[in-house]
Amino acid sequence: MTKKEIGSRLIDWIDYRLPIFSSIKHSLVDYPTPRNLNYWWNFGSLAGFFLVLQIITGVVLAMHYNPSAEGAFASIEHIMRNVNYGWLIRYAHMNGASFFFIVVYIHIFRGLYYGSYKSPRELLWWFGLIILLLMMATAFMGYVLPWGQMSFWAATVITNLFSAIPVIGDGIVNWLLGGFAVDDALLKRFYALHYLFPFLIVGFVILHISALHTHGSNNPLGIDSGGPQDSISFHPYYTIKDLFGLSFVLTIFFLVVFYAPDYLGHPDNYIPADSLKTPAHIVPEWYFLPFYGILRAIPDKLGGVVAMVSAIFVLFLLPWLDTSKVKSATFRPIYKKIYWLLVVDVVVLTWVGGNPPEGYFILIGRIATIYYFSHILILMPIIGFLEKPKKLPSSIAGTVLKQKRENVDNNV
């Protein structure tokens, strides 16, 4: 008997009892995928990669980190200076968080453009948003762990937001803090939860992918697959395309990790936490800036918190707020233009969030906040009704191959 036969018999034996090989084949090899996905569809697998990178680097960091108000800052310096390649692991983890958010934000904006949240993918969209919320909680708690000035004051500002809740607010704040001020108790529970949440994210990623594989990927045309001629197998076509995209993004990632590792962070976080000294401007990490911009646009504390939280929760309603039957913005002449206004609006909110709330930043922040909510709550439902979409193509394969022929004709 040859080696190969032993191998395949072993695989058959296992697979008969626990079908891991056939399910891998089903969902990663043969899985039928639309043939026309563009580069914007690379970002889902990229997000998965950065999640795994964060977990691996994070577990290694946890082996050397000391979660106490006394020792946290020094243990980070111990990692940076004494642990073998500790600086590489920590810089990869710090910047990995930023890249995770970049990739996920692009992934979300792709879904927004191509209507990937519409029937039958509403739950898929919801799981994605839950992952985003968990990511934000994880990233925030992770930022507190080095116990630098920004860690400490960000924790103070954010936990104090809960005091905006009427009547029970102050009680909730004390409960969260485990005391009456940001201190050791808070640091320890944040550490425990920062270790736990990534595994909750993994759970929701599994749900996200299961929901995805039930009806398959959406595609740039937004029309359903009509048959085998519209699909190609995931392997080798999308495995190689995802690998190429990953390699490209990793090049940029490591450019930052090796040559500008502190660029996305704040210098104040290399000053040990001091409860008696407030930094001149308390700013969150860049990926929270649009939400911070919304929080500060509202002159009332409770109102600001409600607006900030709603900014994400309105996205849960998108499948019903978007009244258009057509998925892809390619065939929606008005929505296609309006979409970019939302992108610009979020960029403006990020910019406002990074600046002190004074002068014209307040006005710009308020206009951008009003636009954000009007876009989702008013413009999207109305445009869906008023707009006359272009004629949808009859099939994916037909459109792709027709384009191909036209390109050839044009070149000739």
Next chain:
Amino acid sequence: MFSKFFIRFLFYIFSIYFLYISLSFSAGKSFELYDIKFSFDGIFGTFDKPSARRGLQIYREVCSGCHGLKFIAYRNLTSLGYSREEIKNIASEYEIEDGPNSEGEMYLRPAVSSDNFIDPYANINMAKFMNNGAAPPDLSLIVKARNYGSKYVYSLLMGYKDIPDNFDSLNGYYNKFYPGHIIAMPQPLYGDDVEYLDGTISSLEQEVIDITTFLTWTSHPEMVDRKKMGFKVLVFLIFMTGLLFLSYKKIWKPVKDGSI
């Protein structure tokens, strides 16, 4: 296909540029720092070791009266080119409290290579008491902990000027680059503050370059290793991205042709 590739590339450039804009706005840059080039700037920049060693001399003779360097161990000085013997000698000039010994007593002993730099003050309260209530910051991370890092440290040390008429000098000294311009630290370096062991003339600018180089090393001791490894990693990744792109094109050819 290249145009799509290009658009995505532009998108990254745009987002990085945008972050740069928003960060520099949040930094509140209100005055121009001195434009100075250091030996450690750029992709291949390394520390000028003789300069960093002179910087250590300035630290020991001037700064260490008030500022600690608690995250640096004497043994770390090997990366500035000191031999083990030299480091032992430097360390043994300081005394450190250790203990308790087998009789339960604390005792003083000379520092050894594995000890961290000795703090000038026994504790933070003493540091505050001796300096009108504001403890001088530890310098281990000073370059990382300030916007514009080395450039800022250089400019600050060069930035002591006579007090303009409209400033109240009661609380400190005038510095062109310190936020708010009134700094509690008196001008530490004037030129000729030390007699360099290697015979270099100790002009003010030479001293400031040297101490800035030394303090950049204490903040980023891994910098040279990091840049070297980064270069190899990037060369590999660019090559691999090229190969993967060609493989992608080849595998997808039948799909694009419509033969699949």
